[in-house]
Amino acid sequence: VNLILLEPDEMRHDSTARLSDTRAAHVRDVLQAGTGDVIRIGVVDGPRGTAIVESIDDQGVALSCSLHDPPSPRPAVDLLLALPRPKVMRRLFAQLAALGVDRILLTNAARVERHYFDTHVLTPACYRPLLVEGLQQARETQLPRVSVHRQFRVLVEDVLEPPTSSTTRAVAHPGAGRRLHEVVGAGRASRVLLALGPEGGWNEFELALLESRGFVPISMGMRPLRSDTACVALLALAHDAVAAQGARPPDPAAVPARDGLVMTSHT
Amino acid sequence: VNLILLEPDEMRHDSTARLSDTRAAHVRDVLQAGTGDVIRIGVVDGPRGTAIVESIDDQGVALSCSLHDPPSPRPAVDLLLALPRPKVMRRLFAQLAALGVDRILLTNAARVERHYFDTHVLTPACYRPLLVEGLQQARETQLPRVSVHRQFRVLVEDVLEPPTSSTTRAVAHPGAGRRLHEVVGAGRASRVLLALGPEGGWNEFELALLESRGFVPISMGMRPLRSDTACVALLALAHDAVAAQGARPPDPAAVPARDGLVMTSHT
Numbered sequence: 001v002n003l004i005l006l007e008p009d010e011m012r013h014d015s016t017a018r019l020s021d022t023r024a025a026h027v028r029d030v031l032q033a034g035t036g037d038v039i040r041i042g043v044v045d046g047p048r049g050t051a052i053v054e055s056i057d058d059q060g061v062a063l064s065c066s067l068h069d070p071p072s073p074r075p076a077v078d079l080l081l082a083l084p085r086p087k088v089m090r091r092l093f094a095q096l097a098a099l100g101v102d103r104i105l106l107t108n109a110a111r112v113e114r115h116y117f118d119t120h121v122l123t124p125a126c127y128r129p130l131l132v133e134g135l136q137q138a139r140e141t142q143l144p145r146v147s148v149h150r151q152f153r154v155l156v157e158d159v160l161e162p163p164t165s166s167t168t169r170a171v172a173h174p175g176a177g178r179r180l181h182e183v184v185g186a187g188r189a190s191r192v193l194l195a196l197g198p199e200g201g202w203n204e205f206e207l208a209l210l211e212s213r214g215f216v217p218i219s220m221g222m223r224p225l226r227s228d229t230a231c232v233a234l235l236a237l238a239h240d241a242v243a244a245q246g247a248r249p250p251d252p253a254a255v256p257a258r259d260g261l262v263m264t265s266h267t
Numbered sequence: 268v269n270l271i272l273l274e275p276d277e278m279r280h281d282s283t284a285r286l287s288d289t290r291a292a293h294v295r296d297v298l299q300a301g302t303g304d305v306i307r308i309g310v311v312d313g314p315r316g317t318a319i320v321e322s323i324d325d326q327g328v329a330l331s332c333s334l335h336d337p338p339s340p341r342p343a344v345d346l347l348l349a350l351p352r353p354k355v356m357r358r359l360f361a362q363l364a365a366l367g368v369d370r371i372l373l374t375n376a377a378r379v380e381r382h383y384f385d386t387h388v389l390t391p392a393c394y395r396p397l398l399v400e401g402l403q404q405a406r407e408t409q410l411p412r413v414s415v416h417r418q419f420r421v422l423v424e425d426v427l428e429p430p431t432s433s434t435t436r437a438v439a440h441p442g443a444g445r446r447l448h449e450v451v452g453a454g455r456a457s458r459v460l461l462a463l464g465p466e467g468g469w470n471e472f473e474l475a476l477l478e479s480r481g482f483v484p485i486s487m488g489m490r491p492l493r494s495d496t497a498c499v500a501l502l503a504l505a506h507d508a509v510a511a512q513g514a515r516p517p518d519p520a521a522v523p524a525r526d527g528l529v530m531t532s533h534t
Contacts (some may be wrong), residue, residue: 002491094493095493095496098490098492098493098496099490099492099496099500100490112418137491137492137493138490138491138492139489139490139491140490179507179510179511180507181448181507181511206391220503220506220507221366221506221510223366223367223405223406223407223408224269224404224405224406225365225366225404225405226361226362226365226404229365229366231361231498232496232499232500232503233366233499233500233502233503234503235500236487236499236500236501236503237503237504237507239487239488240447240448240487240504241489243446244446267481
């Protein structure tokens with residue numbers, strides 16, 4: 001934990017807050033903070049700053065907060081993920097929040113087992129604390145927005161906004177294919193929406209539907225990876241590709257965008 | 268499991284093999300293979316191919332193997348990793364093997380707790396099956412070579428070969444810094460040796476020693492990540508950067524290599 005996150009309603013009007021749960025135990029036992037010490041804090045979906053420990057005992061911790069840093073911008077990456085096994089999904093939430101994802105769209109697909117959707121891992125009561133754990137690790141405050149979609153086609157056709165030139169859409173598919181960096185570099189977009197299928201891959205219908213909505217097939221090579229490994233790897237590549245867009249002059253060696261894919265008539 | 272891996276001594280001279288452990292259970296219960304079916308197999312550090320199921324029952328599976336595909340080249344990425352907590356290290360082995368690492372050099376550092384080295388997770392009896400699991404997931408046969416180094420300075424000064432121009436050396440350090448792709452692109456090397464520190468980071472002495480041996484500091488941004496997340500993310504970037512070297516014409520926008528770092532007088 002590199003920052004203690006407070007819920008907005010925990011912050012009183014006089015900028016004090018009182019913790020009595022595992023966060024209080026963390027401040028006391030791991031940070032070993034005493035009265036007068038200063039710790040790093042943040043507010044969920046809000047600013048960051050520091051807090052002075054006003055009192056600390058077995059009952060909890062009283063903080064006097066100073067939120068001097070504005071919230072960082074929301075991450076520039078969205079993830080459309082075919083729901084993995086509940087055990088894997090559970091392990092992923094904190095890592096997704098730590099790496100930085102704006103929206104997590106969890107979807108059905110032909111090769112997703114239906115009963116995966118019945119798990120309590122998809123309830124906010126289960127995943128919200130995991131997301132907060134990831135944010136506390138990464139010293140961030142912007143909570144990913146999670147939504148669950150049992151109908152893949154409805155999600156892609158009706159829920160997703162039409163493609164725009166400001167977002168590169170990419171669909172990961174095992175086997176040979178273009179690199180994500182290449183596709184993002186060609187599109188010159190400042191955001192990435194990444195679609196990652198089940199371990200067995202998208203089926204032909206799903207892939208065609210995604211392509212018709214502007215998703216460009218990309219690959220990380222020939223190795224089939226576990227969903228959680230693939231997800232972390234792809235998010236790292238997506239963030240790096242977006243950062244490269246900001247940092248680099250235009251690259252004449254990049255492959256040009258294919259019309260109708262990166263930008264479609266829906267724009 | 269996308270391929271069943273055999274140990275070299277399990278393959279008889281007549282190209283038959285007999286399995287009776289969890290692999291036999293996998294062939295029977297997950298693949299639901301029957302007599303005459305063909306499955307994907309490989310030999311540890313050897314070739315890949317297919318096998319015909321000659322017989323299958325509760326006692327085991329008899330295979331007749333045909334190893335027609337040569338071994339893939341060893342991965343172009345080595346990892347020098349400050350030993351994380353045993354629980355995290357245990358979770359990492361399969362993912363490292365799946366992503367592809369040639370050598371895994373596990374090292375001490377100032378911010379690594381000494382007792383981490385006493386864990387059974389560092390015994391081949393524990394980690395070898397985990398590495399094999401990762402290879403079976405990724406359909407690969409090249410087992411990472413693991414070594415454990417209790418003295419960081421001895422490792423860096425005496426064990427590591429001198430830097431060469433064919434390998435980019437990069438050390439991950441939290442905070443602002445160059446991107447790995449930039450450093451690999453500038454070095455034009457075909458291999459990467461990646462050094463990843465403890466969650467608290469390398470200390471100044473360690474960082475200076477690594478830099479003196481040709482490691483260029485790189486960063487994935489400002490978010491402190493858990494060791495396992497950082498490791499998977501960095502390996503994905505390293506493989507992608509090496510793949511980009513092979514795929515792309517020279518990039519005039521790349522930042523030139525800093526003499527004495529990417530290539531030193533030791534070459």
